[in-house]
Amino acid sequence: MTGHVRTRVVVVGGGPVGLLVAAELGAFGVDTVVLEAAAEVSMRPRATTLHARALQCLVRRGYLPELRPRAMGGAESTAPFHFGGVEGLPLSVPAGEPGPLLKRAQADLERMLEERAVAAGARILRRHRVTEVTQDADGVRAVAEGPEGMLTVTGEFLVGADGARSTVRDLAGIGSQEWPATVSAMAGLVELAEDKALEAGWHRTARGWLVVKHEPGGGTHLRTLNCSRTHARRDEPLTLQELREEVSWLAGRHVDMERGRWLTRFSDFSRLADRYRAGRVLLVGDAAHVHFPIGGQGLSTGLQDAIDLGWKLALTVQGQAGDGLLDSYDLERRPAARRVIDNTQAQLALMRPGVEVDALRSVFAEMLASEGPGSRVGDLVSAQDTVLPPRFGPSPWEGRFLPNVALRTPQGETDLIGLLGEGGPLLVLFGGPDTLRIEEQAGPWADVVRVVRAETVASVPCEAVLLRPDGYVGWAPGGADLEAALEACFGQRPKGGAGDAGQPRAAGS
Structure with missing residues (x-):
């Protein structure tokens, strides 16, 4: 073209x-x-790797439908993870959400x-x-x-x-x-001369780290971390000989390998x-x-x-x-x-060699083990602790992510994921003395905001929420007036009027 x-x-x-x-x-x-x-x-x-909050937002937009929970019952879901090579970090999500991790x-x-x-x-x-x-x-x-x-x-x-x-x-x-590089790292898919030359897993050595993953169809994915230097030739292609020497130096013994693919250098440059x-x-x-x-x-x-x-x-x-x-x-x-x-x-700091870091790593491992599911570190890594900066006042819900809940609507039973999957901003009215007034206020923005009356099976501690397409709460009672919030988000509308633009399609529809 x-x-x-x-x-x-x-x-x-x-x-x-x-x-x-x-x-x-x-x-x-x-x-x-x-x-x-x-x-x-x-x-x-x-x-x-896809972490929990990304999965939650994607599923609410209609992507990855196979991950959408089929039932709202049950307990929270947990998967093991790590923080800076320290094992034992639980990643948890509430019941009714996709799993905490997708590989x-x-x-x-x-x-x-x-x-x-x-x-x-x-x-x-x-x-x-x-x-x-x-x-x-x-x-x-x-x-x-x-x-x-x-x-x-x-x-x-x-x-x-x-x-x-x-x-x-x-x-x-x-x-x-910019934060300049302080370490050097390499990666590639290789064939080891001896099948058992390296065991699968994360290996901390006196000089750095080796991460080894054996592929079912053959070959071994290797990643290295050398904290003693940065790459002298960052932009030059990595050779198999360089990777062989780096792996051998980190392991403290010769590790022979043949035929490498997708060889690359990287660092902690940020x-x-x-x-x-x-x-x-x-x-x-x-x-x-x-x-x-x-x-x-x-x-x-x-x-x-x-x-x-x-x-x-x-x-x-x-x-x-x-x-x-x-x-x-x-x-x-x-x-x-x-x-x-x-x-x-912070994770890289935990991975650096040295007796003082060994002590820190030991203390941190105990902290992870004691926190259990729903830990602050787990929510940090999975972005589930993200709260958006408020725009419309002191409402305790604005900017927070609303967990999935089962709903009864005039059209039948569904949940928040199902409603959001239809696309566009959504005003959900859960019932209360002000819901009629709230619905009337939203009228002029009917071209953008869909209004749904619903009853919740689980308790939601407010009578209405304006949900963004990604599942975050854009407005809830207790902050600015709804009309002011809608005008700030979607522009002015004639009083009592409504546009004729259509709602967005759900992803994949």
């Missing part, structure tokens, strides 16, 4: 985060073009999200490398080198989802805070963009934040960026957003990324 393409939103980067942005925009009926340099989904092993190859997730994005109407243009990004008061312009020449794509907004070395971030002039929005350009995922990959939090953090941004950008493009709604993306997601950077740096 050559020439000029017009769209409403341009997404640069077709990894899982960029594809989720495209799928979410498409669900709201926003025409979207994705520009991706790669010709196809990469099979290179990358992220394999799935990034390539599989990426293919699923691409299918959803295409089904929602997004155009995915592969083998297109963006070289130029400009913007003015009317829109954005991206120029990409494609298989048939130069392609210009214009739109109203552009989302940079193009990874840690983001071209979009640089071209938009967005600065960042970056946080100074802002996630520069005019009509926005950043998501690794383009906005980079950290040491301990704890598998990177993919989950990026996907939560995409879900937070998707509905806000869609309503902005459609003229249904209030002043400041799109800016709230930065206000909510930058602090979340900073917390991930902080906790990965």
